[in-house]
Amino acid sequence: MKSIPAVRRRTAGLLMALALLTTATACGDDSSDGAGGARKVTFGYIADYSGSVALAVAQKQGLWKKAGVTPELRVFTNGPLQVTALGTGSLDFGYLGPGALWLPASGRASIVSVNMLGLADRVIARPGSGIEKPADLKGKKVAVAEGTSGDMILDLALNEAGLKPDDVTKVAMDASTVVTAFSSGQVDAAATWYPLIDTMKKKVPDLKEISQTQDYYPEMTFPNVFVTQPKLASGDPELVKKVTGVLKEAGDWIAAHPEESETVAADFLKLPAGQLKGSTKYVKILPSAELTKLTQDGTVDGWFDGLSGVFNRMGKLPKADKASDYYLGDLYTAAGKADRS
Numbered sequence: 001m002k003s004i005p006a007v008r009r010r011t012a013g014l015l016m017a018l019a020l021l022t023t024a025t026a027c028g029d030d031s032s033d034g035a036g037g038a039r040k041v042t043f044g045y046i047a048d049y050s051g052s053v054a055l056a057v058a059q060k061q062g063l064w065k066k067a068g069v070t071p072e073l074r075v076f077t078n079g080p081l082q083v084t085a086l087g088t089g090s091l092d093f094g095y096l097g098p099g100a101l102w103l104p105a106s107g108r109a110s111i112v113s114v115n116m117l118g119l120a121d122r123v124i125a126r127p128g129s130g131i132e133k134p135a136d137l138k139g140k141k142v143a144v145a146e147g148t149s150g151d152m153i154l155d156l157a158l159n160e161a162g163l164k165p166d167d168v169t170k171v172a173m174d175a176s177t178v179v180t181a182f183s184s185g186q187v188d189a190a191a192t193w194y195p196l197i198d199t200m201k202k203k204v205p206d207l208k209e210i211s212q213t214q215d216y217y218p219e220m221t222f223p224n225v226f227v228t229q230p231k232l233a234s235g236d237p238e239l240v241k242k243v244t245g246v247l248k249e250a251g252d253w254i255a256a257h258p259e260e261s262e263t264v265a266a267d268f269l270k271l272p273a274g275q276l277k278g279s280t281k282y283v284k285i286l287p288s289a290e291l292t293k294l295t296q297d298g299t300v301d302g303w304f305d306g307l308s309g310v311f312n313r314m315g316k317l318p319k320a321d322k323a324s325d326y327y328l329g330d331l332y333t334a335a336g337k338a339d340r341s
Contacts, residue, residue, distance in 0.1 A: 037068075038065070038070040039068060039069050039070065039239055039242065040069075040070050040071075040072065041070070041071050041072070041092040041093060041239070041243060042072045042074060042090070042091050043071045043073050043074070043091075043092065043093045043243075044074050044076045044085065044093065044094035044095060045073060045094075045095050046076060046077070046079070046097070047075050047269050049262065049265050049276045049280075049283075050115065050116060050224050050283060051095050051097070051224070052268055053254060053261050053262075053264065053265040053268075054115060054226075054247055054250040054251060054254065055071070056261075056264045056265045056267070056268030057250040057253050057261060058071075058246050058247070058249075059073075059268065060264055060267075060268075061250070061253060063249050067242045067243075067245055068242065069239075069242050069243060069246065074091065076094070078100070079094070079095065079096035079097055079099070079100030079103070080100055080103065082094030082095065082096065083096070083100070083103045083109050083227070086109055086227065086228070087108060089229070091229075092228060092232055093227065093228045094109070094226070094228075095115065095226055096224060096225050096226075096227055097118075097149065097224045098222035098223060098224055098307070099149050099151070101223070101304065102307075102308070102316045102320075104225075105304065105307070105308045105311065105320040105321055105326065106317060106320065106321070107230070108230075109227040109228065109229070109230065110227060110229070110230045110233045110326050111225045111226070111227050111327045111328065112226050112233070112240060112243070112247070112328050112331065112332060113226045113247045113248065113251075113291075113332055114225050114291055114300060115223070115224045115225055115226055116223070116224060116254075116283040116284060116285045116286070117217075117221045117222060117223050117284040117286065118149060118193075118213060118222040118224060118283060119212075119214060119281075119282050119283055119284055120149075120193040120194040120213070121149045121150060121152070121153040121191075121192070121193045121212065121222060122153065122191075122192065122193065122194070122197060122209050122210075122211065122212050122213075123137070123153055123154055123209075123211040124182070124189060124190050124191075124192070124197060124200070124207050124208065124209055124210060125140075125188060125189040125207065125208045125210050126185060126187075126188055126204060126207060127204070127206045127207065129188040130188075131189055131210055133161070134157040134158065134160050134161035134163070134210060135161040135163070136210075137161065137168050137189060137210070138168065139167070139168070139169075140168055140169065140188040140189055141186075141187045141189070142154060142168050142169065142170055142171065142188065142189045143171045143173055143177075143178045143181045143187040143189070143191070143192075144170055144171070144172060144178065144190065144191040144192070145173065145178055147314075147316070148175065149222050150178070150190075150192045150193055151191060151314060152222065152307070152310050153193075153211060153212070153213060153222075154170075154191035155310050155313055155314055156211065156215075156216055156220065157191075157211035159313070160211070160215075165313070165314075171186075175196060176196075178190050178192050178196070179192070179199050179200055182200055182204070183199075183200050183203040184203075189210065193282075194281075194282050195282075217284075218299060220303065220307075221284075221303055222307075223300075223303060226244075228240055230326075233328055233331070237331060240328070240331060241331055241334060242335075244328075244331060244332055244335035245336050248288040248335060248336075251285070251288055252287050252288050254285055255286070255287045256287075258280040259277075259280065261280070262277055262279050262280060265279070292332070292333050295327075295329040295332055295333055296329075296333060300327060300329060301322075301324055301329065304327055305320075305322065305323045308320035308323075
């Protein structure tokens with residue numbers, strides 16, 4: 001028979017092991033990182049202007065510390081990889097471009113904040129193609145990188161003209177090949193974005209812009225967003241509010257200092273200071289007060305619901321949740337800047 005002290009030692013060891021396991025597996029726990037008990041989160045980003053600038057500003061302006069949050073920032077090459085990481089629990093928050101917004105609409109992530117709105121996408125046509133308006137695309141050969149915002153702007157243009165996808169000959173290729181195909185005259189038109197179009201203009205200076213993102217605003221737009229795990233949003237809304245507050249304050253700083261924000265993002269990404277110069281030309285940056293208003297009046301939900309229709313026509317989303325199920329608009333509205341609550 002074991003002695004009482006031995007049993008006590010074994011029990012104490014078991015309790016300690018359980019405590020360590022709980023701490024190690026908790027998502028967004030309250031453990032201290034040595035900085036006054038700050039909450040720890042993992043946050044994904046993409047190494048371009050839109051995908052990193054809010055995090056760059058939050059870091060430079062000390063907004064994380066102000067909110068009592070310590071982020072571990074992880075770079076990704078695309079949004080779907082971040083959603084996969086959210087699903088496995090290895091990532092708490094992430095960034096998605098508009099082409100990946102079908103993932104929250106399918107219930108795989110919750111949107112905590114709109115970051116900024118893309119203005120770069122165009123349907124363009126070669127001179128002499130006979131294409132002057134979206135309806136003229138019928139029967140034409142159009143180059144597009146499938147599953148991107150270029151594919152989305154093409155869908156909007158066709159839908160506006162009452163055309164179906166099979167009313168055009170869609171030639172799928174990667175974005176860089178679209179540049180080559182259009183510039184060399186292999187296709188009549190292309191659905192793509194700036195700054196790639198600047199490259200095309202060097203060889204086809206008199207190309208025509210047939211459709212652009214701004215044509216559909218404010219009813220429709222191409223937002224890029226920040227997302228979180230649905231379970232984290234429901235299980236720890238106060239942590240999500242803290243992080244959302246940081247993003248709101250960073251966004252307001254960017255809106256007030258657009259050109260300086262390009263330099264801050266370049267520094268964060270360890271790029272030459274001027275490499276991101278002009279990035280703000282192709283985005284619309286909305287201050288948090290305006291985004292709050294657009295959230296409360298249903299405009300933002302309308303954007304996401306409208307995009308669900310686009311993804312449905314593109315065959316990426318057979319059935320979508322309502323935006324109110326995956327855009328945490330009430331939480332966004334309630335979050336204070338660099339929220340300490």
